[in-house]
Amino acid sequence: MTxxxxxxxxxxxxxxxxxxxxxxxxxxxxxxxxLAEHATFEEVVYLLWHGALPKRDQLETLKKQLGEAAxxxxxxIDSIRKYPQGIHPMAALRTAVSSLALYDKEAQDMSPExxxxxxxxxxxxxxTLIAAYARLRKGLEPVAPKADYTIAKNFLYMLKGEExxxxxxxxxxxxxxxxxxxxxxxxxxxxxxTVATLTDIYSGIVSAIGTLKGPLHGGANExxxxxxxxxxxxxxxxxxxxxxxxxxxxxxxxxxxxxxxGDPRAKWLKQMSKALTAQIGRPELYEMSxxxxxxxxxEKGLKPNVDFYSASVYISLGLEIDLFTPIFAISRMSGWxxxxxxxxxxxxxxxxxADYTGPVGKHYVPIDQR
Ligand code: ACO
Numbered sequence: 001m002t003x004x005x006x007x008x009x010x011x012x013x014x015x016x017x018x019x020x021x022x023x024x025x026x027x028x029x030x031x032x033x034x035l036a037e038h039a040t041f042e043e044v045v046y047l048l049w050h051g052a053l054p055k056r057d058q059l060e061t062l063k064k065q066l067g068e069a070a071x072x073x074x075x076x077i078d079s080i081r082k083y084p085q086g087i088h089p090m091a092a093l094r095t096a097v098s099s100l101a102l103y104d105k106e107a108q109d110m111s112p113e114x115x116x117x118x119x120x121x122x123x124x125x126x127x128t129l130i131a132a133y134a135r136l137r138k139g140l141e142p143v144a145p146k147a148d149y150t151i152a153k154n155f156l157y158m159l160k161g162e163e164x165x166x167x168x169x170x171x172x173x174x175x176x177x178x179x180x181x182x183x184x185x186x187x188x189x190x191x192x193x194t195v196a197t198l199t200d201i202y203s204g205i206v207s208a209i210g211t212l213k214g215p216l217h218g219g220a221n222e223x224x225x226x227x228x229x230x231x232x233x234x235x236x237x238x239x240x241x242x243x244x245x246x247x248x249x250x251x252x253x254x255x256x257x258x259x260x261x262g263d264p265r266a267k268w269l270k271q272m273s274k275a276l277t278a279q280i281g282r283p284e285l286y287e288m289s290x291x292x293x294x295x296x297x298x299e300k301g302l303k304p305n306v307d308f309y310s311a312s313v314y315i316s317l318g319l320e321i322d323l324f325t326p327i328f329a330i331s332r333m334s335g336w337x338x339x340x341x342x343x344x345x346x347x348x349x350x351x352x353x354a355d356y357t358g359p360v361g362k363h364y365v366p367i368d369q370r
Pocket of ligand 1 (some may be wrong): 006105215216217218220249250251252253255256257258300303305306307
C-alpha cells in the first residue's frame, strides 16, 4: 500500500452536482460563466439540490420556503450572546450551527423529506446567524430577517440594519453563485465523510464549517484582505511579494489543487473588484491586487484562485474582513447540503487505509522499566 499525499488525483465519489473538466466548472452541466451572468443565487441553490433549473413556480416556492425559515430560534440567539469576545466568526458559526440542531425537532429524522427541510433551514438560517453574531459582538441587537428578501439582500440588511443598495445585492449574489459548489473540495469531502457514517446533516455541516475555516481553504479570502491591508500602498507591493517569494512563503489566494491553468471563477471576481473598488474611490485595492497577480503569475506560474479578488470585492462592500470566510460558508451551504443529500441517497461508509510508517515488532515495557 502506498499513500497518495493529500489524495491528489484520487476519485473518491460519484456525483452529478458539479463538474470540473479541463478547467471548466459547471453546476448540473451548466457552465459557471452562464450562471454568473444570468442566474440568481436562489436558482443555483435549486439547481444544486434538484439537478435542474427551477421553473418559475418552483423558484417562487423555494424563495418562500427560504424566507419563512430564515429566523433562528431565540435560544440560539441567546446562546450567541454568551460567546466570549474576540473569537473568530467561523468558530462562532461552527458552534451556532451545531446548536441549531438542538432546537430542530427533525434533527434525527433521516428521511429524505426531513433532510430536504433541514437543508432549507440550514441555507436560510446561516446568514441570520452570521449577521446576528456580527452585530452582537459590537453591542448591537440582531436585526430580524425579512421573509420576502433574497438571501443576499437579507444578509446585507440584517448585518447593517439598513436597506442595501442594488449594486451591493447584485455583487454579493454573484459572489454567492461563484462560491456555491466545487465538487470534492476539502470541506465538502469532510461533510460527505461525516454523513457517510449515517450521522445527521447538522454533524456533516459542522465538519464542513470547521474545514472551510482553514487558511488553505476558505480562510484564504480573509488572509488576502489582511495582506492587502499590510501592504497598504502600491509602492510597497513589489518588496512585499519579492520577500515572500524569496523566503518561499505562500501567497494567499494563489494556486489550486485542481486548476493548474487558472480558476474560472477568478475572472468574474477580478472584473467585479475593478468596478467596485472604483465606485468606492479605492481603485488602489484593485491595482495592488493586479500587481501582486502579475508578479506571482509571472514568476511562479501560479494563478489567482476564487479567494484572491473576492477579498477586494468584499472590502468594497464594506464588509468586515473576518466575515469573508463566513460569507463563503453562506454560499457553500448550498453545495454542502446538496452533497450530503446525494451521499445519503447512495451511501457507503468512507474509510480509506493508511500506509503505516511507524516501528514494528516492539513490545510492551512495564512503566518502571521505560
Ligand atoms: N504561494 C506560493 N507558492 C505556492 C502557492 C502559493 N499560494 N501555492 C502553491 N505554491 C507552491 C508550493 O510551495 C509548492 O512548491 P514546491 O513544489 O517548490 O514545494 C508547489 O507550489 C505546490 O504546492 P502545494 O501546496 O503542494 O499544492 P497543493 O495542491 O497541495 O495546494 C493550495 C493547493 C492549498 C490551494 C495551495 O496552492 C495554497 O496553499 N494556496 C494558498 C492558499 C489558498 O489560496 N487557498 C485557497 C484555495 S481555493 C479554495 O479553497 C476556495
